[in-house]
Amino acid sequence: MYSYEQIARWLTFPIDPITVEDWVANREIFGREKGDHSEQTEEIELAYQVEKLRESMGNGEQPPSAQGSGGAEEDLDLFLLLNGVEVVGTIDRKDYLAIVPEGRIPDGRKLAEIKINQLGLKKEEKFNIFFGELFIKELDPTVSYKVQVYPGKVSWTGAGKKVFVFDGRGRPLPDFGPGVKSQEIMKKIKNI
């Protein structure tokens, strides 16, 4: 049975422990509730799925969507990939590009510099990313970009992306609990 802390850390809104405990216990006994699709319930369900995924990955199992398909995690949404599977590396999907470096450095230290060029316009933007930061940049899918990350010289060139994500929270993810900061990060991810 997942604890209040395990569930609440993935939510974008404050919630009391008794409500979470009741919800998780009901979810385990009765399964997913059919009638209730409120935004908050959907979010708790997503948090529950993240914890299930983390538990299964901890036991050395493949993510559910990868079983039997051969295409690892292909169908999982970005929220589950970043927080449940804790993917590392470059994730190039249909409409988003995510780069997730592995490892950890001391809090507050500069982690990377990102350069985003709009090809053909000779327009370049630079961003400094600090450890613990979740960087999100909206892109125009009709424009071709070149994205470069230093150090590491990770580079990507292409078009058709709506958003670029650089997850500087470190891998494995820090053992964070419910709180304002984690809620802000989750809001960012959910809005992608």
Place this chain on the structure above:
Amino acid sequence: MTVATKIGFGKRVKGEIKVMGGEGEAVTTHDIDSSLQGKILLLLTYASREFLEKASFVEIKAVVVPSMHYRDFLYFKDNGDFSLLVLTKFGKLDIGDELTAKLSKLDGKEGELDGEKMELSV
């Protein structure tokens, strides 16, 4: 008549059923006295942890509640001296008028409650 649930604990017990809390009336610790000893308490409305603690103190055999919080369920599973069934889910939920009317008729009847099978038979 058998009432089956998905949440419960405790051994199989027999006793007279005492229905409390019908027609929207709240139950309080003042409703509990030694006359309830050995009975199966069938509550039609939400009861607090204090209520159930006092019910345990007067040695009721079993309790049926519409709903209860999960942490209270765990508490009484570890510390309660009675068997227990939850009719709906964890939380603070009502059972509805139809079921309330049906269960109200069980007052005073002899019943058997099995916490492991999660059933109340009359």
